[in-house]
Amino acid sequence: MASAVALACVIAVPVAGRNGATAAEAIPNFMPDTTTGWVLDRSNHDDLLPPASGPGPVTFDKAHPYIPNGGGRQPTYRVADLTNPILQPWAKEQMQKANDQVLAGKMPFRARELCWPIGVPGFAIFSAVEPTYFLQKKDEIVLVNYGGPEIRRVRLNVPHSANPKPSWYGESVGHYENGDTLVIDTIGVTTRTFVDNFRTPHTERLHVIERYKLAGDGKAIEISLEVDDPGAFTTKWSARQRWVRAQIPMTETHCNENNEDIFNLYPVPSPKAEKPDF
Amino acid sequence: MQHAFFRAGSLVAGLIFAAVIGGTAAIAGGATQDISGVWSVTKYDPRLQIVGGGALPLNAMGKEAYAKNRAGLRDGSIVDAARKFCVPDGIPRVLASPYPFEIIQAPPGQVTIIYELNHQIRTVAMDKKQKTYEELVPYPFYNGHSVGRWEGDTLVVDTAGFNEKTFLDAAGAPHSDMLTTVERWRKISPTQLENVVTITDPYYYTRPFQVRFVYNQSNVRLEDYVCGEPHRDISKIQGVRIPPQVPADDPTFK
Numbered sequence: 382m383a384s385a386v387a388l389a390c391v392i393a394v395p396v397a398g399r400n401g402a403t404a405a406e407a408i409p410n411f412m413p414d415t416t417t418g419w420v421l422d423r424s425n426h427d428d429l430l431p432p433a434s435g436p437g438p439v440t441f442d443k444a445h446p447y448i449p450n451g452g453g454r455q456p457t458y459r460v461a462d463l464t465n466p467i468l469q470p471w472a473k474e475q476m477q478k479a480n481d482q483v484l485a486g487k488m489p490f491r492a493r494e495l496c497w498p499i500g501v502p503g504f505a506i507f508s509a510v511e512p513t514y515f516l517q518k519k520d521e522i523v524l525v526n527y528g529g530p531e532i533r534r535v536r537l538n539v540p541h542s543a544n545p546k547p548s549w550y551g552e553s554v555g556h557y558e559n560g561d562t563l564v565i566d567t568i569g570v571t572t573r574t575f576v577d578n579f580r581t582p583h584t585e586r587l588h589v590i591e592r593y594k595l596a597g598d599g600k601a602i603e604i605s606l607e608v609d610d611p612g613a614f615t616t617k618w619s620a621r622q623r624w625v626r627a628q629i630p631m632t633e634t635h636c637n638e639n640n641e642d643i644f645n646l647y648p649v650p651s652p653k654a655e656k657p658d659f
Numbered sequence: 660m661q662h663a664f665f666r667a668g669s670l671v672a673g674l675i676f677a678a679v680i681g682g683t684a685a686i687a688g689g690a691t692q693d694i695s696g697v698w699s700v701t702k703y704d705p706r707l708q709i710v711g712g713g714a715l716p717l718n719a720m721g722k723e724a725y726a727k728n729r730a731g732l733r734d735g736s737i738v739d740a741a742r743k744f745c746v747p748d749g750i751p752r753v754l755a756s757p758y759p760f761e762i763i764q765a766p767p768g769q770v771t772i773i774y775e776l777n778h779q780i781r782t783v784a785m786d787k788k789q790k791t792y793e794e795l796v797p798y799p800f801y802n803g804h805s806v807g808r809w810e811g812d813t814l815v816v817d818t819a820g821f822n823e824k825t826f827l828d829a830a831g832a833p834h835s836d837m838l839t840t841v842e843r844w845r846k847i848s849p850t851q852l853e854n855v856v857t858i859t860d861p862y863y864y865t866r867p868f869q870v871r872f873v874y875n876q877s878n879v880r881l882e883d884y885v886c887g888e889p890h891r892d893i894s895k896i897q898g899v900r901i902p903p904q905v906p907a908d909d910p911t912f913k
Contacts, residue, residue, distance in 0.1 A: 412765070412766040413766065413767070414766060414767065414768065415766055415767070415768045415769045415782075415784065417766070497885070498883060498885060516763050516765050516766070516771055517765060517766075518695075518763060518765065523761075523763065523773065525773075525780060529778065530778055530780055531778070532773065532778050532780075532881075532883075534880065534881070548882070548883050549883040549885065550883060630782070630784075631769075631771070631780065631782045632782075633747070633780070633781075633800040633801060633802060635746050635747060635777075635801065637744050637745055637746060637886060638740075638744065638746050640744070651744075652744075652745065652885050652886035652887050652888070653743060653744055653745075653886055653887050654742060654743055654744075654745065654886050654887040655887065656902050656903065657739065657742035657743070657902060658742070658776075658890060658893070658901070659703070659757055659893060659899050659900065659901060659902075
C-alpha cells in the first residue's frame with residue numbers, strides 16, 4: 382500500500398528546465414486525486430520550527446509558554462522570545478509592544494483568526510487544521526489553503542521580474558528538484574504581513590526560499606525555509622515544518638463570515654468593504 | 660430556512676437534472692475538452708437577462724421576496740454580504756463577476772474554478788452523481804455542490820445544495836435552498852467561452868429559465884483579493900459602474 386501511495390505521488394512528464402531546455406523529468410505529484418490535501422503535523426507544533434543547526438525563527442518566550450488550541454490544556458496567546466539574535470533592534474522594539482499587549486490581556490493579531498492573508502513564509506503555518514492543496518499546472522502551481530481560502534501562485538521555471546509590485550503573497554517562482562521537491566523563491570511580499578504568528582516583521586527586502594519535499598512514501602511533506610531580510614534580521618535564518626497527507630476533498634469554506642467584532646476585541650478588524658467595488 | 664412543503668417537490672423538480680447524471684454514461688458522453696485558462700466576462704449586468712427576453716418568471720412569493728430584497732438593498736436594511744464582507748456570491752451571480760476567473764482542469768477528476776473576486780473557489784466533481792436534496796440540505800454552500808460531465812464539446816455542471824444567503828444577481832433576485840442550476844460551458848471560438856445556465860427554483864419561480872454569459876480569454880494573472888482594498892481596474896468592462904470609493908483604512912498591524 383505504501384509503495385502504491387509513493388507511485389501516485391510521482392509523475393513523469395516533459396518539463397521545461399530553468400535553462401529553457403526540455404527534458405523528461407519526474408516531478409512530485411502533490412495532488413494525485415481530488416481528496417489529497419496537506420495539514421500541519423501538529424505533533425510538531427504549529428509554528429515555524431528551529432533548524433537542526435544555525436539561526437532559527439522566533440519562538441515563544443520560555444517564561445510564557447505558548448500552548449496551542451486542541452491539546453487538552455488551556456491554550457495561550459503567543460508571547461515572542463525577543464532574545465532571539467536574528468532580530469534587529471527596531472523589530473525587537475516593535476515586537477515588545479505586541480508582547481506587552483498580549484501580557485496585558487489583549488488578543489494578538491493572527492492572520493488566520495482575522496481572515497487576513499499571511500504572506501510568505503507564514504503560508505507554511507497559516508492554518509493549524511485546514512488543508513493546503515496543490516493545483517499543479519504545466520507552468521504554474523496554485524496553492525490553496527482552505528483556512529481563508531488563501532490562494533498563492535508560483536510560476537514555474539521563470540526568473541523573477543525586475544521590480545515586482547508588493548503584494549500579500551509576493552512574486553513566487555519555482556522549480557522541481559530531484560523528482561520529489563518543489564522549490565519556491567519569493568520576493569515582493571508586502572510589509573503588511575508578518576513572517577510568522579509571533580508578529581515578527583519584515584521589510585521589502587524579504588527573500589524566502591521554500592522547499593516542499595515529499596517524504597514518508599508520499600504521506601508527508603518536509604518543509605524547509607530559508608529567510609533573508611537585511612532590513613529586519615541580523616542574519617539569514619532557516620526553519621522547518623512538516624505537513625501530513627489528509628484525504629479531505631476541497632470543500633467550500635469562507636473565513637470572513639459572521640466576523641463582526643461585537644465585543645471590540647480584535648486588534649484589527651477583519652477585511653470589510655465600506656463601499657462595493659462595482 | 661428549509662421549505663418542507665416543497666421538499667418532496669424539489670426531489671422531482673429541483674433535482675431533475677441530477678437524474679440524468681450517471682458516471683459511466685457521462686464518461687462515454689465526450690472526451691475532455693480544454694477550457695482551462697483565465698477568462699473575463701464580455702459585459703456586466705447587475706440584473707439577470709433571460710435568454711429570449713422578458714421578466715424573471717417570479718411567482719407570488721418570488722415577487723414579494725424580490726421587492727423586499729430590492730427595497731432592503733436600497734435602504735441598507737439588507738446587507739449585500741458578498742460585497743461588504745466578500746463572502747461568495749453564489750450561482751449564478753458569480754458568473755457575472757467583472758473580475759477575471761481561472762479554470763483549472765486539475766486534479767484528475769475535478770474541474771476547479773477560481774474567481775479573483777472574493778477568492779472564491781468552486782470545485783466540480785467530474786462524473787459523480789449529484790446528491791439528493793435531503794443529502795445536501797445539512798451542508799448548504801454559498802456556491803452549492805457541483806458535479807460535472809462532458810457532453811461532446813460542452814462541460815455540463817449541475818449544482819444544488821445552496822444556502823439562502825445569496826441573491827441570484829446584484830439586484831436581489833431571490834432564491835431558496837431548492838435552487839438548482841445547470842451550466843453548459845463550451846468554447847464558441849478559440850478565444851471565447853459561453854456558459855448557458857438553466858435556473859430552477861420552484862419555490863420562487865413559475866418555471867425554469869436560462870441566462871447566458873460570454874467570456875473572453877484573458878492574458879492577465881489572477882491577483883490577491885482582500886475585501887475593502889483597491890483591486891484591479893474593471894471600469895473598462897461594459898456595464899460596470901464604479902461607485903465613489905472611500906479610501907480604505909490601512910489597519911495597523913504593528
